[in-house]
Amino acid sequence: MGTRTNHLNPMKGGAGLPAHDPTDVWRRPERSPVGPKPEHSRNGIATAALRIADQEGLAAVSIRRVAASIGAGAASLYRYVKSHDELVELMMDAVAGEYQLEADGEHPRGRLLDLAHQGRDIMHRHPWLAPLLLTRPSMGPNSLRFLDAALAALAPVDLSGPAKLQIVAMMSAITSAFVQNELASLTSSGPDENASANRGQYIIDALQAGEYPHLAAAMAGHSATGDADEQFTSAITNYLTGAGIPIQLS
Structure with a gap:
C-alpha cells in the first residue's frame, strides 16, 4: 500500500536500544521447524489487534491488551511479535488483504x-x-x-x-x-x-x-x-x- 518513507516507533524497549525495523517480522518464519506447535497465529493476533483498534483507536492497542484478548500472557506474545511496531505491521498487512485485486483486461x-x-x-x-x-x-x-x-x-x-x-x-x-x-x-x-x-x-x-x-x-x-x-x-x-x-x- 505504497512505498516506505519512514516508520513510527511507538514501542520503546528501553534507553539506548537500537531502532527496530518492523519488517523483521516477515523475515522470520511464522512457525519454527523445531519446538512445540504454536498456540496462536499471526492472523489471529492481527485480527484481535484490529478489533481493538477499530473500536477504540490505535492508541488502545498494546501487546499486553492483545495478549489478554486472545487468552495469552504478554510474555508469550513476544514469541510471535518482537515489538509494538511488528504488531502494527501485522495489522496493516492484514488490512491490505481486504483488497479485491482481480481486474484483468480493464483500462x-x-x-x-x-x-x-x-x-x-x-x-x-x-x-x-x-x-x-x-x-x-x-x-x-x-x-x-x-x-x-x-x-x-x-x-x-x-x-x-x-x-x-x-x-x-x-x-x-x-x-x-x-x-x-x-x-x-x-x-x-x-x-x-x-x-x-x-x-x-x-x-x-x-x-x-x-x-x-x-x-x-x-x-x-x-x-x-x-x-x-x-x-x-x-x-x-x-x-x-x-x-x-x-x-x-x-
Whole structure:
C-alpha cells in the first residue's frame, strides 16, 4: 500500500536500544521447524489487534491488551511479535488483504481508480489507518500483492518503473489525505446533517464578498457540498491525468 518513507516507533524497549525495523517480522518464519506447535497465529493476533483498534483507536492497542484478548500472557506474545511496531505491521498487512485485486483486461485508469476507491473504503472501515499510510506503509505479503497489482495495471503505460512506483505512492497519499479530511469533518461536525451545508454556505458568502478573486474563479461551478464520491473520483482522475496516464491506450 505504497512505498516506505519512514516508520513510527511507538514501542520503546528501553534507553539506548537500537531502532527496530518492523519488517523483521516477515523475515522470520511464522512457525519454527523445531519446538512445540504454536498456540496462536499471526492472523489471529492481527485480527484481535484490529478489533481493538477499530473500536477504540490505535492508541488502545498494546501487546499486553492483545495478549489478554486472545487468552495469552504478554510474555508469550513476544514469541510471535518482537515489538509494538511488528504488531502494527501485522495489522496493516492484514488490512491490505481486504483488497479485491482481480481486474484483468480493464483500462489502467479504471483499474487504478477502482483500487483507490477500495482503499478509501478500507480506510473508512479502519479509521486509524489513513495517517499511518503516509508515514509507514506496510511491506508485508498482502501489501506487496497490492503494489504488484497496481503496477500490473500500469504495465501498458510507457513510463519508467520508478515513475510507476511514484504514481502508486501518490495515489495512496491522496486517498489517505482525502479520508483524513472526511473523518476530521465527521468528528468536528458530529451527526448534524446541516453541518456540511452550513460550511458550504460560509464558503459561498466569503467568496461573494470579493476578497478572494482567484479562489472564487477556481471554484466557479464547484459545489462545496458536492458528493464525496464524485469529489474523490475527480481528485484521483485529475492526478492520473497530470501523471501522464492516457485516457485511451494507443
